[in-house]
Amino acid sequence: MKTEITNIVFPRITDHKVKFNCERNNIFEVRTGNNNSGLYAKQEIKIDEVICYLIGETSDSPTKYTVQIYKDKHVNPPEAADESAYLWKYINHSCQPVIYVDFTDFSFRAIRDIGHGEEITFNYNTSEYEIARPFKCNCRSQKCYGLVQGYKYLTEIEKKEIMKYTAEHLIRIDG
Numbered sequence: 001m002k003t004e005i006t007n008i009v010f011p012r013i014t015d016h017k018v019k020f021n022c023e024r025n026n027i028f029e030v031r032t033g034n035n036n037s038g039l040y041a042k043q044e045i046k047i048d049e050v051i052c053y054l055i056g057e058t059s060d061s062p063t064k065y066t067v068q069i070y071k072d073k074h075v076n077p078p079e080a081a082d083e084s085a086y087l088w089k090y091i092n093h094s095c096q097p098v099i100y101v102d103f104t105d106f107s108f109r110a111i112r113d114i115g116h117g118e119e120i121t122f123n124y125n126t127s128e129y130e131i132a133r134p135f136k137c138n139c140r141s142q143k144c145y146g147l148v149q150g151y152k153y154l155t156e157i158e159k160k161e162i163m164k165y166t167a168e169h170l171i172r173i174d175g
């Protein structure tokens with residue numbers, strides 16, 4: 001199914017955020033594996049530090065690469081854009097992640113201090129209601145969900161566990 005790009009208003013791509021994201025390229029590297037890429041820290045990152053900002057174009061349906069920000073709004077990295085401002089697209093899921101999305105300013109922030117060489121991951125179930133392409137997780141954490149399908153499919157206990165980092169739109173859609 002083709003995703004229709006509706007507009008580029010929310011979250012706004014500002015010069016400040018583009019510049020910030022580009023500067024963060026010194027701190028991270030993209031590593032490419034067999035059939036996946038991931039973002040890794042090249043230096044230590046402090047708890048609550050901004051990793052980068054979620055900027056891009058919005059569409060009304062999800063894809064493998066989008067991040068949901070509202071009921072029918074999903075952020076895409078623009079196709080022809082300067083890659084370095086959109087490193088967030090390489091951030092993989094983990095059931096025990098090291099970062100979260102702060103939806104008040106659309107930033108990715110560190111949950112805890114992150115060490116040199118660690119992979120930057122966030123919990124897709126905290127932003128996505130229904131994941132476009134559910135996948136089997138291999139994060140090996142004790143609390144691994146197994147199949148990652150989105151917030152909608154979590155148990156009430158699982159929802160409680162991630163409440164602190166869950167996007168408000170998910171709670172509203174779910175309610």
Ligand SMILES: [Zn+2]
Nearest residue numbers: 095137139144
């Ligand atoms: Zn997992």
